[in-house]
Amino acid sequence: MNPSVEVLPPGSFQRISPLALSPEDMRWVERTRDALSVEAQIAQLFILSSRHDSAAETDELIARAPGGIHRFPTRDLDAAWTAARDAVERSEVPIILSGDIEGGTVSYPFTTAIPNQMGIAACDDIALSTQLATIVGQESRALGYNWSFTPVVDINRAFRNPIVGTRSYGSDPDRILDQAKAYIRALQAQGVAACAKHWPGDGLDDRDQHLVTSVNDMEMGEWEATFGRIFRALIDDGVMTIMSAHIALPAYIRDKLPRAGAQAFEPASVSRLLNEELLRGQLGFDGLILSDATVMGGLTSWMGRAEAVPAIIENGCDMFLFSRDPAQDMALMLKGLREGRLSERRLHEAVTRCLSLKANLGLHRMTLDERIAPLPQVRDALRRPDHLTIAKRAVAGSLTLVKDRDALLPISPARHQRIVVISDEGTSFFAGAPDRDFTPMMQDLQERGFEVRPFDPDAMPTREDTDLVLYLIGQEATPGLSHIFLDFAKLHAGPRNAMIQFNREIPTLLISFGQPYYLYDAPNFSTYINAYASLSDIQTALVDRLVGDAPFTGVSPVDAFCGKGQLRW
Incomplete structure (x- = not known):
């Protein structure tokens, strides 16, 4: 038996491994592992991605016999159900289906729409958070998921x-x-493994690990009091998996290797010291460690592919996330094993943990209908009336009035009838994310007696023809942008127009449907609201609050003034 997957006797006072198994389930793990060829064991370490829900894509994925398939949201329930059920039915070793089920606009359109994590935190209601996580667990299980790469436990500084x-x-x-x-307790109670990310902690570096190896530059005392405390507590509480990111923690490496040099900045995903000594040794984590996406710049800019593929597993990760060329990467893993850059010990441990996660979730005992029910039952499980009621309470509770210096609110047709809307279309890196559409908010304002017209750069708004300038802006967190900022050149249709500001001549309202920090680029705007996402229910709930029919109750989870006194005035 692998000692890393411990079977504890009843009544033990030790911390129970999140992958602890009954003797019968442990025998299944060992039999299954030992019956696999080396090539098949290597395939079990891979989680490949599905973006299209097509039969051709499923054929290609299943031909590789991966340990898991990560499913990105699509827009057709029938196709999503067919693809997921097909993958489960055709896998000889039970396959695990995973997703980034984070809420906000990165969700299936046929599931209950809930706020993203920041919006949930703004509700400041743990009981409500538990209800939302339960909804996520129930609807994700209905769609065949058993693993969500959530929650994000990064500290947003x-x-x-x-x-x-x-x-x-x-x-x-x-x-x-x-x-x-x-979140973790509620999600795992529904049979969906949670994954705390991004080890060893993101949010201090203003760069994006999707583009570059980023750095957590805390000294170890501060790290222990913040990220260390968070991860340790979640480990004690039973989180089943943790994602190791392409983020460096140089203070720890230098403590161990005072003359580390460049090695101090190696990403955690390939750091034995961070994964095996700190996470497993000092924090005591005995669950499964998953690498962050191996196609990201934080890894690819650090290490060549032939070296990186076996290094991910050899240095402590148990599963390997994403591949642009699965056949090539599996061959590189096998080559690394044959050349000694991947040890048999680590391959054995990783495969054991992979299968133990599946056994702990009971995937080897489930029928096909238990994994993903017939389509009519799945439809009935999604967007249930009670789920929608809870979600509407959450989206309304998240709305946060950050600043209203001149008491602009509430707005009314009597004082602000003629509204000019300046909006950005937004973008999203995530496959399946919908195009942003402010129609629900515009229609609601018009039905309440406001006259709404779009910004025209050839006919700039003036005090004579405009009672309110309404900026609808904001980008939910997304990879690949490098930095976030309020792009007045884009909003005002040109760099010269960017210099024109209306806020001292015309009442102006700035609303972010994404990141909470855009006031930094508009410090003299008197009224600013954070809505965190542009879901249609958020838009309609926001109008209720703009006109004074309901109060703003959101509590900002961050300093929306960015530590700058100027922004408060």
Whole structure:
């Protein structure tokens, strides 16, 4: 038996491994592992991605016999159900289906829409957070998922960072820990493994690990009091998996290797010291360690592919996330094993943990219908009336009035009838994310008696023809942007127009449907609201609050003033 997957006797007072198994299930793991060829064991380490829900894509994925398939949201329930059920049915070793089920606009359109993590934190209601996580667990299980790469437990301090932002519970470690505990408990109670990310902690570097190896530059005392405390508490609470990111923690490496040089900045995903000594040894984690996506710049800019592929597993990760060329990467893993860059010990441990995760979730005992029910039953499980009621309470509770210096609110047709809307279309890196559409908000305002017209750069708004300038802006956290900022050149249709500001001549309202820090680029705007996401229910709930029919109750999870006194005035 592998000692890393411990079977504890009843009544033990030791911490129970999140992958602890009954003797019968452990025998299944060992029989299954030992019956696999080396090539098949290597394939079990890979999680490949599905973006299209096509038969051709499923054929290609299943031909590689991977350990898991990561499913990105698509827009057709019938196709999603067919692809997921086909993958489960055709896998000889039970396959695990995973997703980044983070809420906000990165969700299936046929599931219950809930706020992203920052919006949930702004509700400041742990009981509500638990209900939302239960909804996520129930609807994800209905769609065949057994693993969500959530929650994000990064500390949002670098306000220019484009990837942490709305994916985070905020800047307060205590709030992050409370929210993450509630989420993990509720999710795992529904049979969906949680994954705390991004080890060893993101949010201090304003760069994006999707583009470059980023750095957590905390000294170890501060790290222990913040990220260390968060991860240790979640480990004690039973989180089943942790994602090791392409983020460096130089203080720890230098403690161990005072003359480390460049090695101090190696990403955690390929760092034996961070994964095996710190995470497993000092924090005591005995669950499964998953690498972050191996196609990201934080890894590819650090290490060549032939070296990186076996290094991911050899240095402590148990599963390997994504591949642009699965056949080539599996061959590189095998080559690394034959050349001694991947040890038989680590291959054995990783495969054992992979199968143990599946056994702990009971995948080897489930029928096809238990993994993913017939389509009519799946339809009935999604967007149930009670789920929608809870979600509407959450989207309304998340809305946060950050600043209203001149008491602009509430707006009314009597004082602000003629509204000029300046909006950005937004973008998203995530496959399946919908195009942003502010139609629900515009229609609601018009039905309440406002006259709404779009910004025209050839006919700039003036005091004579405009009563309110309404900026609808904001980008939910997304990879690949490098930095976030309020792009007035784009909003005003040109760099010369960017210099024209209306806020001192015409009442102006700035609303972010994404990142919470855009006031930094508009410090003299008197009224600013954070809505965190552009879901249609958020838009309609926002109009209720703009006109005074309901109060703003959201509590900002971050300092939306960015530590700058100027922004408050």
